[in-house]
Amino acid sequence: MMKILKKLLLCSIVLMAFSSFIDNSGDLLVKEGFNRAQLLYTKMLSIEKIHTAFPRTTAPDGTLKTTDLKDWTAGFWAGDLWQVYEYTKDPKWKEAATKWTVTLKDNQFNKGTHDLGFMMFCSYGNAYRLTGDKSYRDILIQSAKSLSSRYNPITKCIESWDQRLSWDGKTLWKYPVIIDNMMNLELLFWATKETGDSSYYKIAISHANATMKNHVRPDFSTYHVVNYDEKTGEVLDRQTCQGFADNSTWARGQAWAIYGFTIMYRETMDKKYLDLAQNLADFFLNNKSLPKDKIPLWDFNVNQEGYKPQWDYNREKYSSPIPRDASAAAITSSALFELSTYLPKEKSLKYKNSAIEILRSLSSSVYLAIPDTNNNFLIKHSVGSLPHKAEIDVPLNYADYYYLESLLRYKKLNDGSSKL
Template identity: 60%
Template sequence: MKVYFYWLTCVFMVVVLPGCQDQKKSDPIIAESFEAAAPLYDSLLQITGNNLADYPHSLNPDGSLKFLQIDEWTGGFWPGILWYMYEYTKDSKWKEEARKWTESLESNQYNTAHHDIGFMMYCSYGNALRFEDNAQYRDILIQSARSLCERYSGTVKSIQSWNKRKSKGDVNVWEYPVIMDNMMNLELLFYAAKVTKDSSFRHIAINHALQTMKNHVRADYSSYHVVNYDPNTGTVLNRQTLQGFSDQSTWARGQAWGIYGFTMTYRETGDLRFLKTAEGMADFFLDHARLPSDKIPYWDFDAGQEGYTPDWDFDPERFTEIPRDASAAAITASALLELSTLTTDEHRVMKYKQGATAILETLASDTYLNTQGDNPYFLLKHSTGNLPSNNEIDVPLIYADYYYLEALLRYRKQLNKEKT
């Protein structure tokens, strides 16, 4: 009788309550966020149709959809989002679209024009391989890693982010610029090392992380955005913060990239130096006096503060209210959830879990979550792309959505005590 009753109960849960997500523990913000996302991403799929050459990125000032092309850095986030939708819903329609958009990026495996191939290919093909045992996908990621390694210099011991170009404010020339964002591309190299057993990928990733730790991270664990090296000697020529308020200030998304990147690098290496750096950068973020009470950072922690002087055309009257950056918050939440599983400091375990949860709860509120139809396409509102260039200020951004969904899925796994 007990067995019969249990069987009836299971049938009831599956048939009557399909939204229970396999009876896993959950938090209302997870279900509400994915439910809010579905019609928005349906709209994106409808407007893109069979055009797989334009990747949704943000909104233009007139409210129209802003696309970027295959050679731009954000192309992998849209297919990655579709894989996350499939992971949560198990609805095959998301898988079909995710596969289609992922495969549209195939030619990028040979892209050596900049460092962003990790973003482009691992967020798409890397996620795809979690659901599809596809040898071609593995080969594409391996070739992508080889392409990324072509930008590595044994002299500088870093992967060059951008080609030689004029610097911020045209003060000098960036001979060999390396940016904090580049830490995010190392996961592709660690993957390639494991699959091929070729240690050179791992060697390059570790060297790059060590140099970033040494030259981008300040003594207080804040960070510079750009470090410019002499390609002939590896000497640091100068340090700047291109997308921040001032060269000495802390750009919020750059800090988020650092927390995430060093956390991932510690996961892949077990090197305590990377754990210490990830913890220091996370503590700087969470403990900062200017982090708002809702945990969503201003686009720069030091914007407009005494002692920080911008070398771009800053108009204080225009920004009477300093813009926030939901994308930095989403990236940080995802990173903190993983970091909470890696740190051995019990105080930090709780601190990072609570910090991530607080961020997610705010992002799930009507202030940041697009539940009122503020735009037809994107889930999160109020991100900042590049304020000094007057580009993408207080807009939705595709990568904010990507890392928010990733954070929610990591949160759900932790609630269910699954490996994240």
């Protein structure tokens, strides 16, 4: 009897060991991901169309869609190239990344967007981190100044959009703030560390605290858009723009929130941000509508009772099957790797393992493109804005960016680094 009990105990220990740690090293996964990136991006760089325009996605006619430097996604292409250089150390990728970074230079003075974090920190931020070139630093500091100009001490937030008519043409926005804006605070924290000017830090804290209060629901799901009265600071509306319904949870918005509040903890070490990041992540990972491969539907509540679309929703075209959003998965995977580094072992493994599962799914043939397909982007099956009938089930340059970042973070963790 004792021998049987000992065998059962041994089996239990072995099973627990396997269930708490998914793979041995992940080196092959990372290697293959970057090999694929090099093949696809070599093809991308050879396309004449992108010599003066930034690759963004696939157009409705199936061709490559590009954009100009003022588009919110413009910085991701240079960021993609910098990450390939970081992994390979091959000078040709540094040369390509440098070329595409310097074309964004004029955006340092752009005060018409909240997206300077995406546009400049993903490009110039990676450039400065990897090269130490002081000219990159100066441009980033000016970018932080431009971003700070959009802060309102009454709303305590950075304004997201200048537009005043909402996407449905009905609601008049006064001071719209979107959950995505959490991602641009990293640039401000960086600026305080580089200059010693605490004003950037204070703006980031103020914006994050207002977002905690007004964007996050009691169940730790998130609203996409909060519309403030810029003269009183009152919240006028809580809505969606790219999600299914005003009261639903847009998957990429939830991903931005997980990532953004993880950054907040890194930069402040304030436990309230760490607790919130975990709760936001748990909502994502434990959601009943999350598929087994952990690549979420474009919205967690699409077609569910009690969630009425606020726009002309073409059910026949878009509900069978409901589109996935691989970009939301890539963002979440990268965020979870970092989140795992701030927690005790048991909780750390939970988030790290989930990040690995997502990364493995993204690295499968379902989501990872092969050469001469997908307009030479890496990741397939993302959604830009279904309510606008734009960029549905297509590649997106930011899905590639966060996929590559997630691979790098996985490699650093496997190499024993505690800093991602």
